[in-house]
Amino acid sequence: xxxxxxxxxxxxxxxxxxxxxxxxxxxxxxxxxxxxxxxxxxxxxxxxxxxxxxxxxxxxxxxxxxxxxxxxxxxxxxxxxxxxxxxxxxxxxxxxxxxxxxxxxxxxxxxxxxxxxxxxxxxxxxxxxxxxxxxxxxxxxxxxxxxxxxxxxxxxxxxxxxxxxxx
Amino acid sequence: xxxxxxxxxxxxxxxxxxxxxxxxxxxxxxxxxxxxxxxxxxxxxxxxxxxxxxxxxxxxxxxxxxxxxxxxxxxxxxxxxxxxxxxxxxxxxxxxxxxxxxxxxxxxxxxxxxxxxxxxxx
Numbered sequence: 001x002x003x004x005x006x007x008x009x010x011x012x013x014x015x016x017x018x019x020x021x022x023x024x025x026x027x028x029x030x031x032x033x034x035x036x037x038x039x040x041x042x043x044x045x046x047x048x049x050x051x052x053x054x055x056x057x058x059x060x061x062x063x064x065x066x067x068x069x070x071x072x073x074x075x076x077x078x079x080x081x082x083x084x085x086x087x088x089x090x091x092x093x094x095x096x097x098x099x100x101x102x103x104x105x106x107x108x109x110x111x112x113x114x115x116x117x118x119x120x121x122x123x124x125x126x127x128x129x130x131x132x133x134x135x136x137x138x139x140x141x142x143x144x145x146x147x148x149x150x151x152x153x154x155x156x157x158x159x160x161x162x163x164x165x166x167x
Numbered sequence: 168x169x170x171x172x173x174x175x176x177x178x179x180x181x182x183x184x185x186x187x188x189x190x191x192x193x194x195x196x197x198x199x200x201x202x203x204x205x206x207x208x209x210x211x212x213x214x215x216x217x218x219x220x221x222x223x224x225x226x227x228x229x230x231x232x233x234x235x236x237x238x239x240x241x242x243x244x245x246x247x248x249x250x251x252x253x254x255x256x257x258x259x260x261x262x263x264x265x266x267x268x269x270x271x272x273x274x275x276x277x278x279x280x281x282x283x284x285x286x287x288x289x
Contacts, residue, residue: 006277006280006281006284007273007276007277007280012273030279031276031279031280034267034275034276034278034279035272035275035276036272037264037267037268037275038264038267039260039263039264039266039267039279040279041279041282041283042279042280042283043280043283043284044280044283045276045280086280109272110271110272110273111272111273111276112273141257141260142257142260144256145253145256145257145260145261145264146260146264148249148253148256148261149249149253149256149260149261149264149265150264150268152248152249152252152253153245153249153265153268156248
């Protein structure tokens with residue numbers, strides 16, 4: 001089934017190359033939410049770059065046979081070719097601060113054998129709330145419930161640890 | 168996959184049993200036990216052949232149904248505990264989150280993309 005071929009090592013290779021080339025980027029949107037355990041559904045992987053002029057992006061693209069397609073209004077910039085068409089470029093995130101400020105709180109998730117920075121679930125929720133499009137509103141409940149679930153699990157684990165420490 | 172008599176004896180010892188006690192309690196005859204121990208593989212040839220073809224180990228295609236039942240029951244308990252403190256959350260969202268948290272991040276992403284592309288969701 002073709003579905004099994006989604007996000008193979010070929011797509012992971014692009015992320016690996018971005019990390020290897022020290023590109024400042026993070027995964028955002030619903031792909032970032034699913035990586036943290038939210039049962040969301042998505043069609044692509046949104047990448048937020050600090051600056052699209054980072055030379056490492058071109059090097060990473062070349063390595064996996066992809067290329068950069070500059071923006072032509074109203075179409076935003078895109079990646080093409082190779083195994084990079086699954087990735088979308090995000091220029092700004094509604095309701096969030098600058099990339100440099102947000103990346104400080106990014107969580108690192110192992111992906112394709114390398115740690116990849118991912119926007120935390122609470123910030124994804126903040127951004128979806130601010131964007132306020134129909135599709136954002138539809139996914140909010142799932143994201144919020146997932147966050148409450150994760151927080152409850154963390155609280156249980158923390159309580160367990162505290163109890164064990166007592167003599 | 169063979170039976171390990173040493174491991175069986177060690178486990179029995181840990182439980183304060185001899186091999187004889189163990190076989191008696193398990194309802195396994197000595198003949199049946201030694202026949203199993205002598206076998207090159209306790210798994211049917213067909214399972215080994217399927218695993219070999221898939222280039223995986225037989226344990227990767229076998230499911231311990233009792234263990235799986237225990238896992239599901241533990242997960243359901245967690246869902247109830249989370250709902251008790253967060254009554255407004257959707258039980259399905261909690262259950263699916265717990266299911267995903269049991270998987271590797273890469274697999275979580277693969278599932279989300281697969282569903283997104285299959286159902287043409289936004």
